Amino acid sequence: GENVEQHPSTLSVQEGDSAVIKCTYSDSASNYFPWYKQELGKRPQLIIDIRSNVGEKKDQRIAVTLNKTAKHFSLHITETQPEDSAVYFCAAQGGGADGLTFGKGTHLIIQP
Amino acid sequence: DAGITQSPRHKVTETGTPVTLRCHQTENHRYMYWYRQDPGHGLRLIHYSYGVKDTDKGEVSDGYSVSRSKTEDFLLTLESATSSQTSVYFCAISRLQGGSNTEAFFGQGTRLTVV
Numbered sequence: 760g761e762n763v764e765q766h767p768s769t770l771s772v773q774e775g776d777s778a779v780i781k782c783t784y785s786d787s788a789s790n791y792f793p794w795y796k797q798e799l800g801k802r803p804q805l806i807i808d809i810r811s812n813v814g815e816k817k818d819q820r821i822a823v824t825l826n827k828t829a830k831h832f833s834l835h836i837t838e839t840q841p842e843d844s845a846v847y848f849c850a851a852q853g854g855g856a857d858g859l860t861f862g863k864g865t866h867l868i869i870q871p
Numbered sequence: 872d873a874g875i876t877q878s879p880r881h882k883v884t885e886t887g888t889p890v891t892l893r894c895h896q897t898e899n900h901r902y903m904y905w906y907r908q909d910p911g912h913g914l915r916l917i918h919y920s921y922g923v924k925d926t927d928k929g930e931v932s933d934g935y936s937v938s939r940s941k942t943e944d945f946l947l948t949l950e951s952a953t954s955s956q957t958s959v960y961f962c963a964i965s966r967l968q969g970g971s972n973t974e975a976f977f978g979q980g981t982r983l984t985v986v
Contacts, residue, residue: 760930765913793974802961802977803914848913858904858916858929858963859975 761786763851765862773870778839780865782849783831789851792825792832793859797846806847807834836867844869874898877962877978884985890949892981894962896942902965903945904929904975905937907958914961920945952985959983 762785793808809816809823825832850859874897905917916929918937962978
């Protein structure tokens with residue numbers, strides 16, 4: 760089955776700096792790669808996703824890049840703000856009904 | 872919130888008792904999922920359903936069963952609860968469009984404690 764590795768487990772950055780979280784996956788058949796943000800005590804919420812026919816996608820301060828050859832994808836957050844503090848999860852999914860395989864999460868801390 | 876409701880939101884139960892968690896959706900989505908979330912493990916898939924009476928196992932299905940007799944309800948049952956099943960359980964739905972997966976929406980979660 761699919762295996763997703765996520766690094767780092769904790770990331771502390773100064774407010775206004777950029778944050779990068781990296782994930783690798785094992786199954787070359789995976790073709791959908793979402794990123795979720797989870798605040799304490801809340802449900803995971805999708806912040807951005809990318810499909811395997813696209814190399815990069817941006818949404819305001821958030822971007823995701825995908826390298827299918829190397830089987831890795833990354834989340835980039837620029838101009839970080841206090842409200843970006845949360846746990847972020849990457850995930851991978853193949854075609855069809857199979858569920859998502861998640862990384863173990865990154866706790867992002869924005870220092871004032 | 873994609874019309875997903877989980878019940879109960881919190882439950883404390885004793886070891887060895889059966890427990891059923893309910894996920895209810897109002898938008899007629901075909902695909903439904905149950906995940907558990909534990910510190911250090913992220914979210915792991917327990918079971919999923921791709922239609923009424925159509926279910927399959929996920930990564931951590933041992934000790935769990937599911938049923939889907941109606942499109943809107945997906946039930947997760949712990950046949951004989953153990954302390955290792957203390958966790959936060961999330962239900963999710965996702966839409967398939969043209970063979971491609973779209974985003975998964977999660978319910979609010981159920982915090983289950985087995986004592």
